[in-house]
Amino acid sequence: MDYEAVLEEVAAFVRPLVGRGQVARYIPALACVDANAFGIAVADVDGGVYGVGDWQTPFSVQSISKAFSLALVLAEGGDMIWERVGTEPSGNPFNSLVQLEYENGIPRNPFINAGALVVTDRLQTLTGDAGAATLELMRAESGNRDVRFDLEVAASEGDNGDRNAALAYFMASYGNLDNDVPTVLDHYFRQCSIEMNCRDLALAGGFLARHGLRADGTRLLPRREAKQVNAVMLTCGTYDAAGDFAYRVGLPGKSGVGGGIVAVVPGRCTICVWSPALDPRGNSVAGVAALDHFTSLTGLSVF
Numbered sequence: 678m679d680y681e682a683v684l685e686e687v688a689a690f691v692r693p694l695v696g697r698g699q700v701a702r703y704i705p706a707l708a709c710v711d712a713n714a715f716g717i718a719v720a721d722v723d724g725g726v727y728g729v730g731d732w733q734t735p736f737s738v739q740s741i742s743k744a745f746s747l748a749l750v751l752a753e754g755g756d757m758i759w760e761r762v763g764t765e766p767s768g769n770p771f772n773s774l775v776q777l778e779y780e781n782g783i784p785r786n787p788f789i790n791a792g793a794l795v796v797t798d799r800l801q802t803l804t805g806d807a808g809a810a811t812l813e814l815m816r817a818e819s820g821n822r823d824v825r826f827d828l829e830v831a832a833s834e835g836d837n838g839d840r841n842a843a844l845a846y847f848m849a850s851y852g853n854l855d856n857d858v859p860t861v862l863d864h865y866f867r868q869c870s871i872e873m874n875c876r877d878l879a880l881a882g883g884f885l886a887r888h889g890l891r892a893d894g895t896r897l898l899p900r901r902e903a904k905q906v907n908a909v910m911l912t913c914g915t916y917d918a919a920g921d922f923a924y925r926v927g928l929p930g931k932s933g934v935g936g937g938i939v940a941v942v943p944g945r946c947t948i949c950v951w952s953p954a955l956d957p958r959g960n961s962v963a964g965v966a967a968l969d970h971f972t973s974l975t976g977l978s979v980f
């Protein structure tokens with residue numbers, strides 16, 4: 678497939694939507710990002726990578742990191758994590774507290790903030806440095822050793838992190854965190870602050886398209902666990918818009934409030950799109966539209 682031509686067409690199609698929506702302001706360090714940026718990249722399973730627009734401009738990965746920390750927990754600790762976090766869509770905003778009380782401190786899924794905090798806690802127990810483990814996976818799979826934390830973004834989120842702190846303390850009260858809350862929050866904010874571009878993220882997600890095989894051909898995840906991550910991305914990766922995302926895009930996808938989305942075509946390729954203006958549910962407006970157009974043009978969806 679001539680990915681570059683497809684991506685040019687996708688970029689032209691979504692141009693009128695770029696800048697529609699709001700950049701995330703609740704993390705002050707993200708409020709100054711250019712709302713008019715747009716980039717998209719495709720990484721083929723055989724290593725080819727193609728992109729257009731601002732595909733080489735770094736951005737804050739935010740919740741996209743949750744798919745990678747989950748993969749590491751499954752790789753290092755197996756399926757025990759599913760006793761502490763569910764696999765059902767929440768139908769609620771990503772930072773919601775409401776279901777935790779009814780469900781005894783067990784978050785609905787690993788991609789809402791509550792679930793991601795449990796995953797980070799488990800990764801901290803398994804590795805002793807959850808943030809560094811996630812960063813190392815990003816560096817290794819993208820092949821870019823310069824991928825780094827943006828500690829200013831992490832600190833900015835920490836200074837405005839009352840909601841995440843509330844989620845963490847509430848789950849700790851049910852015994853669903855093993856590490857102390859400040860440690861879990863610190864590693865969570867650092868993993869969210871990782872800065873990458875579309876090219877690096879598309880490459881880094883390649884193991885999800887290769888049924889668990891890393892870029893160097895070794896296995897990160899058994900096929901079963903790779904399937905699990907993709908399935909939960911499809912049903913929960915875009916929060917309370919996951920139904921709409923599945924219906925429009927038809928791929929496992931994980932979004933972040935930095936405006937990025939990683940989507941996976943199992944067996945074929947990984948796509949990363951970035952445009953910072955978000956819809957009210959925290960997903961990139963132009964990003965979702967671009968993926969919708971990409972899968973409609975190419976037929977590369979799971980449906």
Ligand code: GLN
Nearest residue numbers: 739740771790869933934
């Ligand atoms: N770090 C952000 C938060 O915890 C991530 C949210 C997101 O990208 N949806 O609020």
